[in-house]
């Protein structure tokens with residue numbers, strides 16, 4: 474481009490020189506220059522007009538033929554156009570490829586523009602959400618999915634957790650909705666059929682609840698006979714006494730296991746926690762009283778304002794705090810401190826912290842502690858006789874109060890189990 478520009482300059486200079494000299498021969502040098510400039514201006518204007526009419530025709534045809542500087546300019550425009558076309562083609566095929574993949578998915582996929590209008594949808598969204606691609610493109614999504622829970626979720630803009638809802642097509646189809654924001658406020662919605670998963674989950678819950686319930690009666694009978702037999706002379710005989718002790722302790726353990734399983738099932742199946750006004754200090758004192766019976770001589774320090782209240786279920790929170798304090802006492806030597814501190818946080822939330830200076834837990838176990846039957850150390854577990862369900866119960870009870878369980882721990886230094894209640898459940 475640079476060299477063609479120089480050639481063009483040279484060509485103009487030579488033309489001016491030639492016409493200037495010719496004019497000078499006829500004693501009219503300025504007329505010669507004027508004719509040369511006029512000719513050059515006419516030639517340039519002709520090309521400018523050709524470029525202008527090519528652009529106003531949309532620039533789809535080939536650029537006009539030309540030589541010299543204009544020829545080079547038109548070639549460069551042609552080259553750029555070709556590049557742009559192949560780039561466009563590449564994007565188009567990538568876009569079609571993504572659309573084909575979405576079309577092949579069994580999950581419903583819907584593209585929503587920043588104004589909340591549907592831009593595109595795949596065939597699965599027809600039978601999962603009842604959408605019609607021909608009719609519903611360009612329609613406001615919330616006019617088609619009118620469930621108030623969905624509208625609130627869609628408009629809130631916090632899509633960190635998926636939404637579970639019933640399909641508008643049929644009440645028997647359960648959907649999991651996941652939204653993602655991309656680009657300048659566009660949204661991508663995935664609707665997944667989780668009917669079968671939810672059925673399996675329900676079957677699991679029912680199975681555990683039924684088995685636990687069915688085990689309760691035979692266990693009560695066995696424990697009753699054991700208790701009666703333990704008071705006879707037979708149990709006092711040295712060769713039987715150890716067996717009776719073991720049978721009794723295993724029966725107690727099984728009873729705890731069944732009770733914990735039943736409690737967990739109840740926590741999973743009941744809709745939401747009650748809304749009693751619970752005075753935390755009083756509730757924690759009740760729990761500490763029970764701990765005093767199970768761990769005689771254990772001193773627990775309590776820091777809690779008597780007026781602090783939480784909205785929730787007394788039974789569920791009692792059970793959560795009892796489990797946390799039981800663990801603190803179980804895994805902490807008697808001479809080390811265990812304490813409970815209730816503290817109002819800056820954002821209005823409330824933290825109930827159960828602290829101990831006991832064995833502590835290695836950081837690699839922390840994320841799995843609330844899983845059912847997860848044990849840090851089997852030998853420690855068998856010594857302490859826990860069911861492995863305590864922290865799962867705590868987590869479920871807190872979840873039903875929109876609260877969170879945070880665990881901090883260091884091996885050899887102790888642990889802090891913090892229950893964080895949201896501001897709207899806290900009073901005084």
Ligand code: ADP
Pocket residue numbers: 796800801804829831832833834842847848849850853854858859860861862863864865888
């Ligand atoms: P378990 O009935 O075994 O106590 P949990 O669900 O209550 O079951 O606790 C799970 C595991 O977490 C326990 O087996 C124990 O290893 C560990 N753990 C819980 N609380 C503490 C604590 N305060 N200090 C040390 N380890 C703890």
